[in-house]
Amino acid sequence: MAVNAARFLEDLHTLRSFGASGVGKGVVRPAYSKADIAARRWLANRMEEAGLRVQFDPVGNLFGLAEGPSLLLGSHSDSQPQGGWLDGSLGVIAALEIARSSNRPVSVVSFQDEEGRFGVTTGSAVWSGHMRLNRADALTDLAGVPFATARATMADLAGGFVDASQFTGFVELHIEQGPVLDSERDQIGVVTDIVGIRDMVITFEGQQNHAGTTPMHLRHDAFQALATFNARLEKRFQKHLARRTVWTIGYVSLLPNASSIVPGRVSFSIQWRDSDPARLGRMEKIIRTTAKEVAAERGMTLSNGMMLGLDPVAMDPALRAALEAGAEAVAPGRWRRMPSGALHDATNVARLMPVAMLFVPSIGGISHNFAEDTDEEDLVAGLRVLDHAVQELA
C-alpha cells in the first residue's frame, strides 16, 4: 500500500498546532512543556490507530512498536525555545505514515529533549546507554530545574525502557537545517556522517560592585572577562579550524544584570562542532587553557560545567545504499551525499544498531527559528524516498 501524502501533511500540520507560536509556522514546544506532553499523547493515539503498541519509557521517549523484529523510524517532537514546525516533527510523522501504509514491520519513535533543554539529545542519550539515567537526573536546565523533576511530570505515562534488540536498524528523515540543498536546488540529501559536538558552560566569578564609584583599574568585571575570553579564543582558533568547524557562544547570563552594577558573575555556553574528534580535542584544550588564563589575569574564580558531547558517527553502508537507491528513484539527478553539521538522535542510536539519515531542503538554510520552512513537495519527496528504502530493506 502506498504512502498517503495528504494524510501525512495533515498530521504534520496538526502536530504543529501543539505549541504553535503564532509567528509564521513557528513552534514553542520545549521538552516536558505542557505542549510537548500534549503532542506526545496525541502521537500515541495516532500510533495506536496505526496498529502499533504504544510504550513511553522513563524519560518520555515515545515508541509505537510493531510485532516482532522491525525497522525503527522516527526523530523527536520537542522543539527549541523558539523553533520551527519541521525540526524533528517531519521524521516522526513520516515514520507514522510509513508504519500505517507499509505491509513491512515498521516501528516509530519520538525521542525526548533532542533539543537539549537539559543536555544534548538527552532522551536518546539515556536510551542508548550513552548517558546513565542517574547522571541525566542531575542535569539542570538554564532555569535550574533538574531533569529528574522534569521527567517526573510524565511519570503517569512511563513504562520501562524499550528493548532495542527487536530493531534491525534506525533511519531518520530530517530537514537539512543548513543552506546546501536549497542553494544547490537539490531535493534530497543522503547523509554520509554526523559531525561531533562538544558543549560546556563556563562561569567566571569576579567582584560585583557599584558602577559609579569603582575605578576601572580596581574592577573584576565578569562581562569584561567573557569579552577577553571570546576575543582570545577567536584568535587562537584561527589556525585550527577546518572549513566545516563551527563554535558558538549562544547563552550568556550576567549577575546581577543591572546597568548600574559592575557584573560580579557570568555563566555562558561554549559549543563547538567538527567531524574530526582530534580537532574537537585540540579546541577543548584551547578553551580550557584560555579560560584559566583570563580568570588568573583578571582575579576571577573559574568553574567549568560538565562537558557534554558526542563523537562523529558514520552512517551504515547498507541502509545508506537503500536511501541512495530511493533518492535516485524519487529525485533522479536532484540528490547528493552530504555530511550532517547538525547533531541528531541517530548519533546515540548508532550505539545500538545500524543507522542512516536523509535530508530535505531548508528554505534559506534557516532552522531553530520561527521562520524555518520547506516546500511541501520536498517534504513528500523525503517521505517517498524513506518509504522506497523501507520496502527494499524491511
Place this chain on the structure above:
Amino acid sequence: MAVNAARFLEDLHTLRSFGASGVGKGVVRPAYSKADIAARRWLANRMEEAGLRVQFDPVGNLFGLAEGPSLLLGSHSDSQPQGGWLDGSLGVIAALEIARSSNRPVSVVSFQDEEGRFGVTTGSAVWSGHMRLNRADALTDLAGVPFATARATMADLAGGFVDASQFTGFVELHIEQGPVLDSERDQIGVVTDIVGIRDMVITFEGQQNHAGTTPMHLRHDAFQALATFNARLEKRFQKHLARRTVWTIGYVSLLPNASSIVPGRVSFSIQWRDSDPARLGRMEKIIRTTAKEVAAERGMTLSNGMMLGLDPVAMDPALRAALEAGAEAVAPGRWRRMPSGALHDATNVARLMPVAMLFVPSIGGISHNFAEDTDEEDLVAGLRVLDHAVQELA
C-alpha cells in the same frame, strides 16, 4: 534635644527587615516591590509619630512635612536587585531621627526608584521637573513593565506633588559606596560635586540560526557584534578617559539565549560617568559611531534606547560649609572633601533648591551588593555631623 543614636540604629535595622535577603545584611527591595511599599508604609507611620505631616506623591515619593519653611533631609528607601542595608536607607533614617529630636523645622523625604529600575533616580527626576511624568510613564523595566503600571500599585496612597518652595535646602547623608574613606581611615566625607552620568540600552539584531549548520562566515551573530563593539570601545576610549571616568556594560540580554543557536539579537546597557559634561558628550559620540560601524560591518540592524542622564552638579557653598564645620566638630582631622562618583537624588533636587551631601565610609568600598556595610560608630558620626549642620542652618 540631642539625637538618640540607639533609636536611630534600631530604626535602621527595622527598615532592613523589609526585603532582608537572608545573606548577611543584604536587602532585596526594588522600587514598587511588596517589600518597598511595606517599608514606605512603616516609614510613614514613624514620620507621623515624629509629628510630621505625611504625603505620598503620584510617583511614590514619601514626604514627612514640618510646619512652615524647613530644611529637607533624606534619601531613598528602594534598593538594587541585590542591594545593601545602608544605600539610601541611612539618609532616610538619619533624617527621621533629626526631625524628631531637633527643635528646628526639619522635613524628611524617601524618594522612589533612585536605583533606576525604570530610569535614573526616577522619583526625584519627576518631582524636580527633570523628567516629565508622561515621559517617565513610558519607561519600562528590564522585564518590560511600564513605569505607569508600577506606580499605579501605590495609587491608593498617592496625594499631589509636594510644593518645593517650602524647603530652604536639601542635605543628603549617604554611604560613600567607594573605597576612599575606608582606605584613608577617614570617618566623614563632605561632597564637593556629584559626577554626571549617561545611560543607554543598545540593541543589535542579526540572524538567529542553527549553531551546527551555519558556517562561521555566513553568521550574523549578535553576541559577536557586542564583543566587537566592546573591544573597539575600550580601544577608542583610552585617550579620552580621565582618572575618575568610568564606563560599564552591566546588563546583557541575548535572544533566544540557547547554547545550540546563533544568537539573533542582543540588548545591552552602556553607562558612563564623569565630572566633565564635555567628556560625557565626546564619549557618547564614540559610542554611537562605534555601534553604527559594527552594525554595518556585521549586517545588523541597530536601535538605540532613550538616553537617560544627569549633568555634574556642584554642592551649595553655605550648606557645604555647615557640613564641614560639623565634620570638624565631630571627627576632627578625620574628614575630607571629595567628589561623589555615585549618582544621588541630590542631583535632581539641585534644580529646586541648594543641596549638599556628606558620606560615611563603606567597608572595603563595597556597595550595590549584599556585603555592603559600615561600622556603626561611623553611621552615628554621620548622624551627628548632619545634626550639627542642621542646628547651625535651620
